[in-house]
Amino acid sequence: MKYRMSAAVLALVGVFVSAYLLLYKMGRIGTLACGTGGCETVQLSRWSQFLGVDVALIGLLGYVTLLLLAMMGSRPAAATQIAPSRWLAVLSGLGVGFTLYLTALELFVIHAICRWCVGSAVIITLIFVVSLLDLRRVRSAVA
């Protein structure tokens, strides 16, 4: 259960990180607390949208989904259910793949690094890792 709880806390942090970037994109926040200026370069680039949708919005929806999934999976009654573990692993795995794509864009196309994006990359990777650990736990408990 501690893995799912950890995933829930991490996803909640991810919700706030992506909400912060989305509020910036919507013009509700003037300056990103970034330090390098790279955040604004990335957020104002055409790559800050994917198929016409703000990447920050995609991130927000993804983290909210992971948060709900991890919260439901953290209930004592769901402790030995494998479905939450599988869904967490699959969705966070997709998130890691998407993050790799975005990080490659930052490094090789935009030539700027957004610290908040790096923070999000760390969060989604950690969620993926704890999801895999949780999957292993449930499988061994069921076996």
Place this chain on the structure above:
Amino acid sequence: MAAAPSGMKGFYVTIGVVAAAGVAFLGWQLSRRNSVSIPANVSVLPADTAGFHGYMLGTDSAPVVVTEYADYECPYCADFDIVTFPDVKARLIEAGKVRWRYRDFPLSMHKYSRLAAHAAACADDQGKYWQMHSLLYQGQPDWASGGAAGQFRKYAGIVGLDLGAYDQCMESAKYAGRLQASYDEAVALGVNSTPTFLIGGRLYPNLSFDQFQRVVDSIIAAKPAS
């Protein structure tokens, strides 16, 4: 493998603490940006207006000077800028008939007019006035309902301003005096609505392109041949 109630309690406390911290952080960020404001009714110093007569477009040898008194938050001004002004620019200003002079007349009834005019002035510092001017009018529905300062900064990024210099310009309100001078000039002339145009010593309310053309052509026709 059911979790102990104390484990669940600790989990919910952690979630609550993280949620509270996140909400507090976002709230602080939102309020921080809204605190940027440009004061009205400031004393105008000679340095505020030295060498500045408005934002100009067109050749200085044009036979007619049109001065526009406008407010970035006024919907009629936005309509004029988006619908009519492109024709005026292409067929009168670029044709050498008109020299355009834009003056700010930020109405007190509009919450963000002065801030918008100041954002444009800061863009002028970096040679991007007209790009910013167009974005401000095009984006009026997005910022007039709130979050204006953040939107203006976003436009500053889009037009390619140095955002550090832009922030410094906005936070120092360095053009508050210039804006006040522009406002005072309009009041002294009797301007009481926006947009208003000063052409050949007469004030005109909002004009269509055809009306502009007639006024401009009549002034040119009345001028003695040189």
